[in-house]
Amino acid sequence: MQSQNPLIADFVKLANSAAGTFAGMSREARDGAREKLKEAMGGLDFVSREEFDAVKDMAAMAREKVDILEAKIAALEAKLADKA
Incomplete structure (x- = not known):
């Protein structure tokens, strides 16, 4: 039976949380940039x-x-x- 090291388990949880946070930040930045571009392009006549x-x-x-x-x-x- 393999024993779980609590320090490694905590580190893995922290890494997973950080990855999720970075993914969320990336998604929010992309959506924000897309919205700003729509606003900037809205005044142009296409x-x-x-x-x-x-x-x-x-x-x-x-x-x-x-x-x-x-x-x-x-x-x-x-x-x-x-x-x-």
């Missing part, structure tokens, strides 16, 4: 990915229309130059 993609698509369509209109204008200008 758009969602869906909004960004929608505006990007609208800009691409507008660019295509501009290219078509530029081609039509160039054709009309060429016709005017031929008549003159």
